[in-house]
Amino acid sequence: MIQRYPKWLALLAGGLSATGFAPLNLWPVTLACMALLIHLVATAPSRKAAFARGWLFGLSQFTIGLNWIAIAFTYQDAMPHWLGWVAVVGLSCYLALFPALAALVAHLLPRKTAAADGRFILAFAALWLITEWMRAWVFTGFAWNPLGVIALEFGWAARLVGTYGLGALVMLIVGAVLLAVQRQWKPALGLLAGVALLSLGGWALAPSPAGFTRTPITVVQPNNDQSDKYDPVMAARNFARLVDQTVDRKAPPGRIVFWPEAATEDFVEDGYPRRYYYPETPAGIRARLTRPINDGDLLVTGGVKLDFDRTGRAIAAANSVFVFSSQAEILGSYDKSHLVPGGEYLPYEKILGQIGLSRLVPGTLGFTPGPGAQTLDLGRLGRMGLQICYEIVFSGEVADRNNRPDFIFNPSNDAWFGPWGPPQHLAQARMRALEEGLPVIRSTPTGISAVVDADGRLLDSIAHHEAGHIDAVLPRAHAATPFALWGNALALGLAGLLLLFAVALRAFRR
Numbered sequence: 001m002i003q004r005y006p007k008w009l010a011l012l013a014g015g016l017s018a019t020g021f022a023p024l025n026l027w028p029v030t031l032a033c034m035a036l037l038i039h040l041v042a043t044a045p046s047r048k049a050a051f052a053r054g055w056l057f058g059l060s061q062f063t064i065g066l067n068w069i070a071i072a073f074t075y076q077d078a079m080p081h082w083l084g085w086v087a088v089v090g091l092s093c094y095l096a097l098f099p100a101l102a103a104l105v106a107h108l109l110p111r112k113t114a115a116a117d118g119r120f121i122l123a124f125a126a127l128w129l130i131t132e133w134m135r136a137w138v139f140t141g142f143a144w145n146p147l148g149v150i151a152l153e154f155g156w157a158a159r160l161v162g163t164y165g166l167g168a169l170v171m172l173i174v175g176a177v178l179l180a181v182q183r184q185w186k187p188a189l190g191l192l193a194g195v196a197l198l199s200l201g202g203w204a205l206a207p208s209p210a211g212f213t214r215t216p217i218t219v220v221q222p223n224n225d226q227s228d229k230y231d232p233v234m235a236a237r238n239f240a241r242l243v244d245q246t247v248d249r250k251a252p253p254g255r256i257v258f259w260p261e262a263a264t265e266d267f268v269e270d271g272y273p274r275r276y277y278y279p280e281t282p283a284g285i286r287a288r289l290t291r292p293i294n295d296g297d298l299l300v301t302g303g304v305k306l307d308f309d310r311t312g313r314a315i316a317a318a319n320s321v322f323v324f325s326s327q328a329e330i331l332g333s334y335d336k337s338h339l340v341p342g343g344e345y346l347p348y349e350k351i352l353g354q355i356g357l358s359r360l361v362p363g364t365l366g367f368t369p370g371p372g373a374q375t376l377d378l379g380r381l382g383r384m385g386l387q388i389c390y391e392i393v394f395s396g397e398v399a400d401r402n403n404r405p406d407f408i409f410n411p412s413n414d415a416w417f418g419p420w421g422p423p424q425h426l427a428q429a430r431m432r433a434l435e436e437g438l439p440v441i442r443s444t445p446t447g448i449s450a451v452v453d454a455d456g457r458l459l460d461s462i463a464h465h466e467a468g469h470i471d472a473v474l475p476r477a478h479a480a481t482p483f484a485l486w487g488n489a490l491a492l493g494l495a496g497l498l499l500l501f502a503v504a505l506r507a508f509r510r
Contacts, residue, residue, distance in 0.1 A: 005106030014060030022423035054103025058096030068421030118187030126229030156202030223467035226415035335370025
């Protein structure tokens with residue numbers, strides 16, 4: 001059957017492999033599907049067949065795994081909702097080129113037999129790592145659901161080689177099982193020994209929990225639905241829900257209160273033309289926002305900034321986070337750097353706009369990117385790194401290495417993304433905590449809001465589509481992990497090492 005219907009099997013295996021990611025987390029299914037992919041690529045009769053099998057596998061995996069993008073289109077009345085599935089399939093056609101490229105190059109490498117051997121598996125794992133890393137930056141990148149995320153609960157090696165390196169280790173485990181089935185015991189044990197060595201090394205970097213600081217925090221989830229977000233009639237109710245989950249006059253002093261991405265649509269900075277504040281002044285807006293917190297607390301909330309030309313006309317916006325004192329002062333801000341293609345901006349807008357496409361976030365102003373990862377000093381409450389929404393999925397890009405934070409705040413708006421998007425987003429945020437050795441705090445309008453410790457463990461969370469808040473103590477950071485210091489250079493070094501071993505094995509066999 002495998003030889004009679006290889007393309008259909010690649011398509012089926014890719015779709016089933018998507019079930020290993022959140023929310024289903026059926027990772028044994030993904031491992032079996034990856035083993036089938038390795039076999040299909042190794043036994044492909046030609047370069048074209050190998051490329052096609054890798055592409056069909058990727059097409060199916062991404063189409064199933066990214067179904068939440070189609071749901072996002074149901075909140076945008078400017079376009080027909082069926083375009084959501086066109087967008088999912090179109091994006092998946094592009095993303096599938098990366099596993100197809102790994103399959104093609106692996107197939108080009110010389111080997112003695114048509115079946116997968118140890119050298120082929122080493123090379124394929126390295127190429128999978130490289131192409132996943134490429135997927136994160138080519139055409140601004142789309143790093144969603146890299147393979148390593150399925151190994152989150154046992155992914156200690158991510159402290160050394162990051163998520164992409166962890167994905168390569170998953171491929172080595174799959175390859176070892178495939179070799180064992182073929183009774184190639186020695187190479188199978190060799191692959192497993194290498195994986196075990198890296199995993200134990202990562203575990204040894206943080207064998208015990210980092211503990212907690214003395215900083216109390218409150219994470220707010222108001223359960224404000226996306227369909228109500230831009231309705232002015234619902235604005236007062238939405239704000240009241242934030243207030244209800246925030247006010248606690250008996251809370252410990254010196255809290256940090258976290259609100260979601262774009263929790264306020266009001267313009268809080270001074271100096272804008274008067275029409276942008278009416279009927280409130282900027283000082284009045286800030287006072288209203290900070291009234292629910294206590295003396296000595298800080299409020300960290302998502303908002304919006306505007307850029308103006310010389311005539312006072314607004315020409316662009318920034319998706320931002322503001323830090324307010326209890327005296328309604330702005331203590332710092334951060335502007336989102338990695339904007340969502342199709343969400344906050346429309347690629348090739350002049351062309352795609354002509355056929356009726358628009359970005360998902362409504363409005364006439366385009367969003368401009370910020371300068372990248374930054375750390376804000378909160379004084380005695382610590383140093384806060386910020387990553388807004390989608391930014392948290394980019395491995396190796398979430399913390400300022402020259403000014404390491406004590407934790408990362410990831411305000412997000414996952415209300416667009418149906419039942420699959422939020423748990424996938426949370427899983428990737430947990431991977432960043434594990435890689436960097438930093439706690440991650442998430443606040444979203446409808447879930448899943450969470451407190452994640454520096455080992456990537458979920459300490460507390462609020463379920464999807466529930467209103468609530470988390471009162472906790474801020475977890476402590478670990479010392480900087482090797483990955484935090486060197487980033488994906490270590491992952492690429494692992495890829496190079498795997499390729500070197502593959503070449504060395506070929507020379508040794510000769």
